[in-house]
Amino acid sequence: MVLSGGTSGIGRIAATEVAAQGATVAVIGRDQTRGETLVAEATALDGDIQFHQADLATQATVRSLAGELLDTYDRIDTLVHNAGLSSRLRTETEDGVELTFAVNHLAPYLLTHELLDRLRSSAPARVVVTASDIHHRATFEFNDLQFTSGYDSLQAYARSKLANIAFTLELADRLEDTEITANCFHPGFVPSTNLFRDAPLWTRVMVRAAAIIPGIGTTQQEGAQRLCKLVTAPKFKERTGTYVTGEGITSPTTEASNPENRKRLWEISADLVDIDPDWP
Template identity: 30%
Template sequence: MVGLGSLTNTFLNNALYYCDGNPILMPLFQVTAVSSEMTYSMLSKINIGSSPQSRFDKYVLDYKKAYSQISDSKKIAIVTGANSGIGTITTKALGLAGFHVIMACRSKEQTEDAISKLKLETDLDCFEFMELDLASFASINTFIKNFKKSYDKLHLLVNNAGVMMCPYAKTKDGLEMQFGTNHVGHFILTNGLVDTLKASAPARVVVLSSVAHYGGSYDKEIITDEKLYNKVKNYGTSKLANIMFANELSRRLSGTGVTVNSLHPGSINTNLSRHIDPSASSVFTPVFNVMKDTLLLSPLAGTLTSVMVALSPELEGVTGKYFAHEGEANVLSEALDEAKCKDLWNFTEELIKKHSTK
């Protein structure tokens, strides 16, 4: 049973915020940085402006109008984690826009089921499964090799997959699961495909981060020390690393015709109760359920920023930016620190070298 005094003290010093569909007690000083998320979600709920479906359709149509006359050849896209949620809806948008989409996922069965549904919804045969486990260096390198055997072009890479706020676990190569999958896995994948992206320019890399990056910090001890593991803090750190990686990659690819941008997709309406401490469940669940229905986006609405950054002709040539709510947004200052971004890059290469020998 949770004491009233404890609850009161908790809420006096913190504020409840939904991060990617999960309730988090966030320190009050951080809330101002993310409060626009709630405002946007509520406006979307009461249909201020055009509907999510109409905006989805417009992004697809605008892309087709702008690029359909440029080349007769099929454009190639890769979407990681494409067999569920935001990944599947993003894949659908790309297919409708004229891409052949490689759905890079772990589960063949789940992905083939998603492909069947996409074919029924779109009447298109442009979706293809390729196995990829971002928690395995070997799997990532095999994916890169297999992709390059089949394709010599890549016009769009959407780094969508990730794990969130899981109990402590390690990747197959011994890295903390969230950092290893969300950042390191995509780091290896993207760098392994950079030459193909350059050869296909103009090309785009889209990196999904999260508003949760505000709760992270670039701290090597947090990343490497199991004793310091906190599933929320470490998740935020992995999402901060996504932005720092995107910003550094955009600088390294300057002038190549390959743009790199990161984004917060939107807090999606999911089953929240599994993340609530059982001892507090009876107290908080009714509140969570009310806030969930009011503040969280539908999967379609939550996908719009991903679709915009991937397809919008207005973003041609735009690079090194962070987007949220279908517009450019602010980030934690660490993500803009060029020295720290370079250090993260070097640190990531060191981790890969160290763990590749295990």
């Protein structure tokens, strides 16, 4: 299994759990020390976690990461896009893309493209994307997808999670005749992770308070369980194009499922990462 965002939060717990079940887990993260600590902990428990250091903000790094993964693993049967961030200020990556959109949406889009042939040859295979119910607050606004004006960190984050769902549904449709499924999920509101470390002060205060008040939100363990379910449950070897929440398979907003929106996002994304939109 290849899993991004496995050095912290729900991804870290999920990586450890899946490794404990006997799988080799390739974890992608930015921080070498956090990665090495995770590998050492897994090794002590006889789990096989390999760490691949990469900042998913830049497309060149995503491409060289894909090359490294293809060189290292003959088989990739599960690809989990779980890395995510929320950025207080609007910044652009070296590719000139708004950071939240680049890391949360474009990196999964490009990495899936780069690894698709290996998923195909390893099928049955799964692509799993960590989305969020916060997408209910978002619209695409295709004339200013990357908030060149009126940037708001929570809105930018919500739009990137909307993009996660639209991408997953479109991918599932395009892979209909293959043995690769694509599903996404909402882990719950998990206030104890590091997700909002760069959020505005007021958001950080609210999230920290929620993390210490018993009964508010979901634990990291529960969020990780939802991820593990999509990765391991036999059902999701067959079911594809679903959005899963605490209530089970749920309909996302029509903004996410609308075929025109999905196609438009797909084509814009292809243009931004400079690939032919006519894939897979």
